[in-house]
Amino acid sequence: MARIIDRRMAIFLAGLFILTVGLPVASSAAAGELAPAYLVSLVGKYLCYALLAVALDLVWGLCGILSLGHGAFFALGGYAMGMHLMRQIGPRGVYGDPVLPDFMVFLNWQELPWFWLGFDSFWFAALMAMAAPGLLAFVFGWFAFRSRVSGVYLSIITQAMTYALMLAFFRNEMGFGGNNGLTDFKEILGLDLTAASTRTGLFAASALALAGGLLIARWIAASKLGRVLVAIRDAEERARFLGYRVEHYKLFVFAVSAVMAGVAGALYVPQVGIINPGEFSPANSIEIVIWVALGGRGTLVGAALGAMLVALAKTLLTAWLPELWLFALGGLFVLVTLWLPRGVLGALEDGLGRLRPARAAAPEEARA
Amino acid sequence: MSGSLLYLSGVSKSFEGFRAIDNLSLVVLPGELRAVIGPNGAGKTTMMDIVTGKTRPDEGEVLWKETVDLTRADEVETARLGIGRKFQKPSVIESLTVAENLELALKGPRGVGATLFGRRTREEAREIERLLALVRLEEARDALAGSMSHGQKQWLEIGMLLAQDPELLLVDEPAAGMTDAETMRTAELLREIAGRHAVVVVEHDMEFVRALGCKVTVLHQGRVLAEGSLAHVSANAEVIEVYLGR
Numbered sequence: 001m002a003r004i005i006d007r008r009m010a011i012f013l014a015g016l017f018i019l020t021v022g023l024p025v026a027s028s029a030a031a032g033e034l035a036p037a038y039l040v041s042l043v044g045k046y047l048c049y050a051l052l053a054v055a056l057d058l059v060w061g062l063c064g065i066l067s068l069g070h071g072a073f074f075a076l077g078g079y080a081m082g083m084h085l086m087r088q089i090g091p092r093g094v095y096g097d098p099v100l101p102d103f104m105v106f107l108n109w110q111e112l113p114w115f116w117l118g119f120d121s122f123w124f125a126a127l128m129a130m131a132a133p134g135l136l137a138f139v140f141g142w143f144a145f146r147s148r149v150s151g152v153y154l155s156i157i158t159q160a161m162t163y164a165l166m167l168a169f170f171r172n173e174m175g176f177g178g179n180n181g182l183t184d185f186k187e188i189l190g191l192d193l194t195a196a197s198t199r200t201g202l203f204a205a206s207a208l209a210l211a212g213g214l215l216i217a218r219w220i221a222a223s224k225l226g227r228v229l230v231a232i233r234d235a236e237e238r239a240r241f242l243g244y245r246v247e248h249y250k251l252f253v254f255a256v257s258a259v260m261a262g263v264a265g266a267l268y269v270p271q272v273g274i275i276n277p278g279e280f281s282p283a284n285s286i287e288i289v290i291w292v293a294l295g296g297r298g299t300l301v302g303a304a305l306g307a308m309l310v311a312l313a314k315t316l317l318t319a320w321l322p323e324l325w326l327f328a329l330g331g332l333f334v335l336v337t338l339w340l341p342r343g344v345l346g347a348l349e350d351g352l353g354r355l356r357p358a359r360a361a362a363p364e365e366a367r368a
Numbered sequence: 369m370s371g372s373l374l375y376l377s378g379v380s381k382s383f384e385g386f387r388a389i390d391n392l393s394l395v396v397l398p399g400e401l402r403a404v405i406g407p408n409g410a411g412k413t414t415m416m417d418i419v420t421g422k423t424r425p426d427e428g429e430v431l432w433k434e435t436v437d438l439t440r441a442d443e444v445e446t447a448r449l450g451i452g453r454k455f456q457k458p459s460v461i462e463s464l465t466v467a468e469n470l471e472l473a474l475k476g477p478r479g480v481g482a483t484l485f486g487r488r489t490r491e492e493a494r495e496i497e498r499l500l501a502l503v504r505l506e507e508a509r510d511a512l513a514g515s516m517s518h519g520q521k522q523w524l525e526i527g528m529l530l531a532q533d534p535e536l537l538l539v540d541e542p543a544a545g546m547t548d549a550e551t552m553r554t555a556e557l558l559r560e561i562a563g564r565h566a567v568v569v570v571e572h573d574m575e576f577v578r579a580l581g582c583k584v585t586v587l588h589q590g591r592v593l594a595e596g597s598l599a600h601v602s603a604n605a606e607v608i609e610v611y612l613g614r
Contacts, residue, residue, distance in 0.1 A: 225483040243447035
């Protein structure tokens with residue numbers, strides 16, 4: 001266990017726990033609404049991004065697979081949850097159809113397409129939020145890794161994958177609400193989505209999912225399998241000549257990562273209230289890479305931290321100077337690449353490391 | 369040929385018209401130490417690629433223990449059969465420690481599940497210590513492989529090969545970039561290993577080949593030019609022409 005929860009992980013999990021308990025309490029009426037209520041959903045959204053970043057760091061940081069399509073797995077998880085929330089609307093839609101979501105009535109569809117069946121069940125939708133991205137990653141990875149597509153070529157085809165999915169989901173005929181996507185959700189598990197308690201519940205679930213994702217990722221990284229993944233990252237040929245089936249390992253970690261991204265998406269959608277094809281846009285996937293690089297590639301905790309920091313900066317900057325955001329994001333990336341090669345987490349730890357000897361020397365003087 | 373570990377017969381391979389290997393035949397016996405020499409482009413590396421399944425020959429027979437057809441196996445399968453390969457450029461896992469490098473190479477299950485749930489056994493730990501001593505890296509056990517000197521990386525890689533406990537080791541220019549003392553130590557190490565494992569060494573350095581003191585195969589333009597003791601092949605007129613005539 002000590003190998004899995006190192007100091008860095010312990011500090012992060014403690015911080016996450018304080019945030020998860022503290023924020024809802026601070027924003028409750030009892031505490032005189034110290035923090036505005038919308039913060040709960042906002043930070044909940046950040047936590048989903050953080051989980052997505054951990055998922056990418058698992059494949060990129062640990063195994064060197066630079067996926068530029070992880071937004072697709074996130075969006076698929078989001079769509080699975082969105083489909084359930086659409087079914088939950090029932091007759092409360094604008095057209096009042098008891099079964100068909102509004103956009104299907106609008107398109108004159110007579111019955112629910114087969115792939116919408118089962119999504120009235122929350123658990124089925126939850127399973128699908130993991131199975132759909134996992135399966136896509138498995139099939140995609142099966143062909144890519146077996147043909148030994150790697151490096152920049154793999155990055156490009158993952159990018160193409162998410163772009164193709166975006167175009168497909170934009171089409172009304174696909175049956176996922178086309179351009180507008182899925183929205184106007186009412187409730188989840190019978191609870192009103194606009195209620196503060198539901199929002200707090202989703203926020204806590206996101207925090208739990210992030211903690212769980214981090215622990216699973218760390219467990220993989222600390223196992224012998226994690227060292228095989230590092231071997232594949234550093235010297236793929238060597239790993240192969242040692243007798244390791246490189247493509248099986250890549251496939252495993254890619255699929256696990258996609259499932260994790262799907263869970264993040266499924267938790268994200270009820271908190272933001274909408275999912276549309278824009279989530280598949282290549283730019284989104286590239287932004288995830290920036291989060292991870294900024295936080296500290298290969299550190300897992302750093303990836304989560306990077307996602308939350310960039311998301312916070314985005315919230316603040318797009319409110320103050322919306323037109324400057326993309327320049328700021330690009331600038332941040334350049335700065336980190338040039339001066340913080342180990343990311344924010346690496347810089348933080350280096351800084352603390354430099355302070356520590358001074359602190360250790362202090363008691364010596366006091367005793368003298 | 370009866371009792372052979374590795375048997376190549378009539379093997380040819382062309383790359384876009386260039387005949388890298390031309391009707392090559394070679395036999396390696398179990399436990400044998402063999403040096404393969406030859407000028408650049410003689411086909412030494414291509415030969416190793418063919419034996420390890422990295423490259424498929426255009427024609428010819430490659431047999432492992434007289435029964436297994438190596439032309440149908442890939443790198444992973446040949447590794448699992450018991451063929452270990454050391455690359456010319458040291459290839460170790462730089463961001464793992466020296467001990468972890470050896471651990472990954474240790475003979476054992478190679479599947480995803482086995483590595484996810486596997487733990488280092490006491491036996492494995494002991495084997496790692498034995499190998500560390502053999503390649504003289506006990507002090508560097510917990511240092512990152514990437515921080516090792518060139519010669520140390522070469523030895524670590526040889527240690528990793530031994531950890532696999534292969535029946536055949538293919539060693540590509542192990543002495544490249546080593547000091548004289550390191551070169552001699554490496555020859556000594558390879559001589560020690562031979563017997564328990566068959567070792568095929570590709571080398572340029574004649575001092576090193578002399579130190580190995582074994583049967584030598586001279587390759588030229590993808591064919592075997594001469595075979596025998598170093599003294600025997602050095603006396604061969606064709607070999608002298610190929611090596612010294614230009």
